Amino acid sequence: MDHFVYRDGALWAEDCAVADIAARHGTPCYIYSRATLTRHFRAFDDALAGTDHLVCYAVKANSNLAVLQVLARLGAGFDIVSGGELARVLRAGGDPARVVFSGVGKTEEEMRAALQAGIYCFNVESEFELHTLDAIARSMNRRAPVALRVNPDVDAKTHPYIATGLKTNKFGVDIATAEQLYTQAARLAGIEIVGIASHIGSQLLEITPFLDALERVLALVDRLDARGIALRHIDVGGGLGVRYKDENPPLPQHWAQAIRPRLAGRRLRILAEPGRAIAGNAGILVTRVLGIKSTQAKTFAIVDAAMNDLLRPTLYQAWMDIVPVRVRSDVPVRTYDVVGPVCETGDWLGKDRPLAIAPGDWLAVRTAGAYGFVMASNYNTRPRAAEVMVDGAHAHLVRARETFEDLVRGESLLP
Numbered sequence: 001m002d003h004f005v006y007r008d009g010a011l012w013a014e015d016c017a018v019a020d021i022a023a024r025h026g027t028p029c030y031i032y033s034r035a036t037l038t039r040h041f042r043a044f045d046d047a048l049a050g051t052d053h054l055v056c057y058a059v060k061a062n063s064n065l066a067v068l069q070v071l072a073r074l075g076a077g078f079d080i081v082s083g084g085e086l087a088r089v090l091r092a093g094g095d096p097a098r099v100v101f102s103g104v105g106k107t108e109e110e111m112r113a114a115l116q117a118g119i120y121c122f123n124v125e126s127e128f129e130l131h132t133l134d135a136i137a138r139s140m141n142r143r144a145p146v147a148l149r150v151n152p153d154v155d156a157k158t159h160p161y162i163a164t165g166l167k168t169n170k171f172g173v174d175i176a177t178a179e180q181l182y183t184q185a186a187r188l189a190g191i192e193i194v195g196i197a198s199h200i201g202s203q204l205l206e207i208t209p210f211l212d213a214l215e216r217v218l219a220l221v222d223r224l225d226a227r228g229i230a231l232r233h234i235d236v237g238g239g240l241g242v243r244y245k246d247e248n249p250p251l252p253q254h255w256a257q258a259i260r261p262r263l264a265g266r267r268l269r270i271l272a273e274p275g276r277a278i279a280g281n282a283g284i285l286v287t288r289v290l291g292i293k294s295t296q297a298k299t300f301a302i303v304d305a306a307m308n309d310l311l312r313p314t315l316y317q318a319w320m321d322i323v324p325v326r327v328r329s330d331v332p333v334r335t336y337d338v339v340g341p342v343c344e345t346g347d348w349l350g351k352d353r354p355l356a357i358a359p360g361d362w363l364a365v366r367t368a369g370a371y372g373f374v375m376a377s378n379y380n381t382r383p384r385a386a387e388v389m390v391d392g393a394h395a396h397l398v399r400a401r402e403t404f405e406d407l408v409r410g411e412s413l414l415p
């Protein structure tokens, strides 16, 4: 069930009229649905029910504290990629014992903080990281729980910027050398081997690459077993896609049905790290039409949200649906390029969109709950947008729009 629907020609977010939220909190404004976040998390959790598992929400997709809080209350684990994300999870009430720490470049401070917090597992991505982590753990009289993130070299058939499991990508340890690195790790006093991880990419629309990767990873698990290195968990990474336009991504249930038989009888806890599939369709970005401008070649709807608020269209040439907050029939449908005020030709949210709009109208960019606000910047000295979480008939402001003072905090003039 979609929680962003039209009622009598007006867009609603659960039981809140989007227009009311925009009028109250201004635009641009992200709106998230608690019910959708909940439903999506449960889809993964239920799909793995009956087997030992942990669904670690990928914080990078949307790290607003209230989003993390909603998921923490559902018992979610978290996949983090920085000390900042760890601090957010802790602030939001997340359980450090359910945190996995991924990333190719963890700093010593970040490793220390994560050890101190008592996280579940470090997904180690290189030999140098393994040795640094070992030294830090020993200096703290601890053993760091570790999975090697292996790069299985499979083509996940997604946008090249978001493929992560090819041997030309920077992520993970080459699967061909991983066995040797596990053997090294087993001898390190500061390291406790607990699992294995892989991640092949994001916005995946097919199951087959998951199975190809799993087959390679399980072959490695068997070789490690033969060497006396037993693992407790397997992190089956690769982000299921969402529908932006007409894609038909596999559901968590289908993904689980495909992988579970391959893991049957292995006594490996299953971990997953979904980000987009949980947050993507749980959010919209609301923006106001500042004006309409026609040139000889194009008609532009100039809106108050820009590439600094939502980078995906220009970064990946991503198509994101743009819909009116109030449907109107008193103006003709015309074809618009929907663009922001930023001084870049690449500042667009959508191209060649048929819309019936007039200046002052609000538009909503759909499926903006993942990799939306988190990728925002202050380019052109633009304050980052407000964020609102709806919960039934309640709309909570969960991040105030930035002010000019927020933007210059920490800057100073010369004496």
Ligand SMILES: Cc1ncc(COP(=O)(O)O)c(C=O)c1O
Pocket (backbone or CB within 6 Å): 058, 061, 079, 102, 103, 162, 164, 199, 201, 202, 203, 237, 238, 239, 240, 273, 274, 275, 276, 277, 370
């Ligand atoms: C290691 C890791 N985990 C989780 C994710 C989240 O992916 P997605 O948002 O596609 O679910 C990513 C992003 O690709 C990732 O690299």
Ligand SMILES: N[C@@H](CCCC[NH3+])C(=O)O
Pocket (backbone or CB within 6 Å): 060, 162, 202, 203, 312, 370, 371
């Ligand atoms: N930011 C990307 C996804 C990155 C995946 C993270 N490893 C997007 O918007 O599609």
